[in-house]
Each structure stands twice: as C-alpha cells, then as structure tokens.
Amino acid sequence: MDQRTRALFDARARVMKALAHPSRLFIVNELGSKERCVCELAKLIGVDMSTASKHLSILKAAGIVQDEKRGSQVYYSLRIPCVLKFMDCVEAVLKSSAEKILALQQETAK
Amino acid sequence: MDQRTRALFDARARVMKALAHPSRLFIVNELGSKERCVCELAKLIGVDMSTASKHLSILKAAGIVQDEKRGSQVYYSLRIPCVLKFMDCVEAVLKSSAEKILALQQETAK
DNA sequence: TGGCCATTTGCCTATATTGCCAAATGTTTT
C-alpha cells in the first residue's frame, strides 16, 4: 500500500472510528430527528455530561456533527445526514449473523 | 437508554468497530472486486501475515466477510457487500471537512 | 455582584487495540 493509499484509508478510518461507539451511534440516531443540547443527550444516554461532551467533540472533529451555542446551551445537529443510512446495512450484517448462528445450531441438533 | 436500546446500539457498534481501521477498510475495498487469500492481502497492505489474519478474523467475527479454505490457502470474500457503499458517505464527510477548513483559512486571511 | 446552570477541559485509572515475533497446525511437494 503506497503512501497515498494509506493516507486515504487512514482518513476514512478516522471517520468510521468516530462512529464506532454505542453512545455515539445513539447520538447520531437522535440527531437524525432533531437537534439536541449536551445535557439532553447526556440524560438520554445515561452518562455524565462531560462524557457526552467528549463524545460530541469526537463526532465534531470527524466532521459528522456541528454545534451552535444558544444562550448557555450548545445545540448539536447532524452535518452529514447520510451517515444515518449506514444502519440499514449494519442491521443486514447483524441479521445475517443471527441467521448463520441459527443454522449452525440446527445443524448441530440434527 | 434502556437495556434493550443499549443492546441494540452495542451490537451496531461492534459491526462499525470492525470497519474502523485503515487496514480493514482496505481489505473490504479489495474484497469488493474479488476474493483474496490472506497472503495476498498481507502483501498488499504491507503487514505480517499474522496481522492480516487477525484483521480478517475481526471482520469475520463481525459477520462482514466469510472464508473458504481451498488447499493450503484460505480465501476471504465479502459476505455483505452493502458495506462498500459506506465509503461514498465517508468521502462526503471528508470533503465537507476539507471545505470547512478552507473556508476558515480564507476567513483568517481577510 | 453572587449564585446557578451548561459546557468544556484536565487528570487519572481501567480497559481495549495493534502488530510483531515465535510457535503450533495443516497442506502440498519432493
């Protein structure tokens, strides 16, 4: 893999990494329907506000969300909504895995 | 977030995590055009074969690829091809980030 | 101004990930 290719996949992996955490996937999902402030998201997830803030800063650094300060609150929203569409394919992977496990069990039971 | 929701997002994150590494994204990309054995992928990426094998086992455990042993070689192929489509959106994120940085630079230069 | 709330940042510990080497396993060939 040459230097140029490596840089390309490093950049892509940085974006994927930002999404590769349950709380951050939950955040992206929430922001898909409406913008939210940090304290709302922290409550919804059930973590410390500082933890939620850090997850949001990771998503922001990756270019996935954007923030807007209004009064004393910071509202986050999706910057690139197509990430929401990842979940259909992820669910297909999960479904397919579940079916495979089921098939193996029935194989064993024979 | 209730137990059920947490389990859902944990499962999704496990799949995303499997994809969140430059070598593994490269592998998925390669397998998009044709199946490959471990040694080919190791050479293409430029890592030890044991390293490539571990990456492949992570992708396999996530349900993204499948393997088939033929002779002394193990050929891996994409099990769920829709993951290839993630890259368009990831590129959109990267492009948008690049444009934002450019805009900020021009702002500063004023 | 003082107090309260929302947010961010620093710090710290626990845990997870990465990638190499070496060893174990299985396959093909001579």
Place this chain on the structure above:
DNA sequence: AAAACATTTGGCAATATAGGCAAATGGCCA
C-alpha cells in the same frame, strides 16, 4: 518422511480509548 508454504494462535509491549470526578469558563437571573 522431510522440507516448504499458508494460516492461525499465544504472548507481549506500546498505544489508544472510555468515563468519572473536579476544576475552569461563560451565560443567565435575582
């Protein structure tokens, strides 16, 4: 059977990630 090759696995050290607490910052209101 031995040598050669492909793959996987275990061990290990370096590095990265996660999340809570406490402190710092900034806005709002009495």
